[in-house]
Amino acid sequence: MVTSGNKPQYDSIVIGAGVTGIYQTHLLAEAGMKVLGIEAGEDVGGTWYWNRYPGCRLDTESYAYGYFALKGIIPDWEWSENFAGQPEMLRYANRAADAMDVRKYYKFNTKVTVAIFDEDDNLWRVTLDSGDTFTCRFLISATGPLSASRMPDIKGIETFKGESFHSSRWPTDADGNPEGTDFSGKRVAVIGTGATGVQIIPIAAQTADELFVFQRTPNWCTPLGNTPLSKEEMDDLRQRYPTILEYVKGTDTSFPYHRDPRKGTDVPEAEREAFFEELYDQPGYGIWLSGFRDLLLNKESNKFLADFVARKIRERVNDPEVAEKLIPKDHPFGAKRVPMETNYYETYNKPNVHLVDITQAPIEEITPDGIRTADGFYELDVIIYATGFDAVTGSLDRIDIRGKGGARLKDVWAEGPVTYLGLQARGFPNFYTLVGPHNGSTFCNVGVCGGLQAEWVTRMIDYMQERGLTVAEPTQAAEDQWTEEVYRDFARTLLAEANAWWVKTTTKPDGSVVRRTLVHVGGGPEYRKRCEQVAYCDYEGFELA
Numbered sequence: 001m002v003t004s005g006n007k008p009q010y011d012s013i014v015i016g017a018g019v020t021g022i023y024q025t026h027l028l029a030e031a032g033m034k035v036l037g038i039e040a041g042e043d044v045g046g047t048w049y050w051n052r053y054p055g056c057r058l059d060t061e062s063y064a065y066g067y068f069a070l071k072g073i074i075p076d077w078e079w080s081e082n083f084a085g086q087p088e089m090l091r092y093a094n095r096a097a098d099a100m101d102v103r104k105y106y107k108f109n110t111k112v113t114v115a116i117f118d119e120d121d122n123l124w125r126v127t128l129d130s131g132d133t134f135t136c137r138f139l140i141s142a143t144g145p146l147s148a149s150r151m152p153d154i155k156g157i158e159t160f161k162g163e164s165f166h167s168s169r170w171p172t173d174a175d176g177n178p179e180g181t182d183f184s185g186k187r188v189a190v191i192g193t194g195a196t197g198v199q200i201i202p203i204a205a206q207t208a209d210e211l212f213v214f215q216r217t218p219n220w221c222t223p224l225g226n227t228p229l230s231k232e233e234m235d236d237l238r239q240r241y242p243t244i245l246e247y248v249k250g251t252d253t254s255f256p257y258h259r260d261p262r263k264g265t266d267v268p269e270a271e272r273e274a275f276f277e278e279l280y281d282q283p284g285y286g287i288w289l290s291g292f293r294d295l296l297l298n299k300e301s302n303k304f305l306a307d308f309v310a311r312k313i314r315e316r317v318n319d320p321e322v323a324e325k326l327i328p329k330d331h332p333f334g335a336k337r338v339p340m341e342t343n344y345y346e347t348y349n350k351p352n353v354h355l356v357d358i359t360q361a362p363i364e365e366i367t368p369d370g371i372r373t374a375d376g377f378y379e380l381d382v383i384i385y386a387t388g389f390d391a392v393t394g395s396l397d398r399i400d401i402r403g404k405g406g407a408r409l410k411d412v413w414a415e416g417p418v419t420y421l422g423l424q425a426r427g428f429p430n431f432y433t434l435v436g437p438h439n440g441s442t443f444c445n446v447g448v449c450g451g452l453q454a455e456w457v458t459r460m461i462d463y464m465q466e467r468g469l470t471v472a473e474p475t476q477a478a479e480d481q482w483t484e485e486v487y488r489d490f491a492r493t494l495l496a497e498a499n500a501w502w503v504k505t506t507t508k509p510d511g512s513v514v515r516r517t518l519v520h521v522g523g524g525p526e527y528r529k530r531c532e533q534v535a536y537c538d539y540e541g542f543e544l545a
């Protein structure tokens with residue numbers, strides 16, 4: 001029910017109870033504000049709540065992702081593995097929610113369907129799928145960059161008689177544990193070979209009678225190197241939390257890696273190869289994020305590493321034809337997010353695993369019994385869609401968000417987002433997008449960057465409330481300049497040469513194609529420095545009233 005008059009019912013409404021959303025809700029409540037949280041799931045966890053597919057795990061070092069542990073919110077938290085699996089990640093989110101006691105602010109099993117800015121009262125009217133409407137001064141989305149699951153548009157998809165599910169909507173039992181992860185006696189298909197498919201495929205291959213991997217584009221995958229964490233290692237990590245936190249805040253992506261200061265093109269071949277070997281043997285993202293500094297700037301340097309990884313793939317896959325199909329030919333190494341793998345390439349040496357190259361013979365239809373491609377039919381019991389997400393803006397597009405003059409955010413961003421600091425769009429006052437488009441927390445270790453961003457937003461809201469300010473909106477000049485910078489920084493890198501999930505491609509009515517980055521790649525430290533400057537200068541670039 002909407003109360004009449006000028007005062008909103010809540011200071012803030014936070015959409016989402018993932019790791020960023022629960023922290024934002026906690027910070028606002030702690031600052032004395034009246035806050036309402038809305039979450040589609042039945043409990044907290046966000047990405048760790050929804051993604052329960054077999055093999056789902058962190059590809060960030062657990063200790064570096066675990067902001068709630070690093071910050072002392074759950075100081076006694078114990079990680080059991082260097083790269084924690086989904087069940088542990090969900091427990092982590094729940095423990096943090098307990099410690100912050102945030103559930104009481106949330107409505108679970110509820111979606112926001114419409115949000116309309118009321119220009120007379122400077123407040124947002126937020127309508128839920130329950131039909132209720134609530135008003136707030138500040139609307140904050142923490143909907144996650146990878147939460148709007150995307151099913152492929154394949155003829156006959158709804159006719160399939162067997163089991164089928166998108167990776168982020170895996171069926172669970174009454175206790176929330178994934179169901180149907182034993183594929184014994186089944187013929188299983190996985191469509192998609194991004195980071196998710198690469199985690200599912202080796203696990204599904206362990207039990208499936210036959211596993212068919214439908215690959216459109218191969219990715220550059222490198223070893224995760226996960227190992228258990230001993231009690232001694234955990235104790236040692238805990239001692240070093242303050243240093244670890246400062247360290248990850250200082251790296252470009254908040255992963256625990258700095259780039260090597262050398263250019264790949266300056267290093268003699270033998271030294272280069274030895275360095276690549278070292279990186280390949282290390283656990284985690286080192287090979288992507290601590291390699292030569294020109295890896296994503298110089299094609300020649302990139303090719304050195306791409307050729308090295310291609311050789312590794314050829315060594316690990318017995319059938320040379322299969323190996324060639326698994327080697328990317330269309331994008332530089334690291335221009336898409338590098339999937340971290342565990343026995344991924346060896347999986348293709350198993351007799352029950354078959355790589356189906358659908359660039360050669362595309363999928364034509366799904367029938368009640370399986371998948372038909374241009375050159376064959378695959379009879380199946382299970383189809384797993386690891387086909388990704390409408391990334392970054394997709395979750396916002398699914399809400400009818402209307403700003404000043406009734407403008408729809410989805411229309412304003414039709415060809416790509418325009419924002420200031422990736423935090424607000426002109427015409428949509430008081431609406432903050434955490435870990436959203438063009439902000440420095442999205443191309444980042446979200447566990448940490450989302451937390452840092454929530455802290456900044458809390459300070460800004462606090463600043464406004466202390467001064468009785470009721471509206472914040474970016475100036476046109478600030479928005480134009482930021483958007484131009486984001487596009488310029490992206491275009492300077494080899495990231496511009498790949499169709500990763502962080503690139504939005506739109507075909508215009510005249511047939512021309514527009515490609516726009518959805519992420520800011522200027523580096524976390526630079527981004528946060530900029531945000532601090534903005535705050536120091538009384539939120540320069542925002543019109544406050």
Ligand code: N01
Nearest residue numbers: 057058059152192193194195196197216217337386387388
């Ligand atoms: O999604 P993706 P994802 N027919 O978009 C294919 C994070 N993550 O869920 O490349 C056939 O990368 C598509 O093919 P193509 C991580 O940031 C984190 O795997 O478009 N195929 C591609 O192969 C990651 O980057 C963890 O040609 C179709 C795949 O589906 C992000 O999530 C773990 C198709 C989609 O790949 C997204 O990864 C897992 C079609 N119609 C993921 N449509 C952690 O460890 C799409 N594809 C934290």
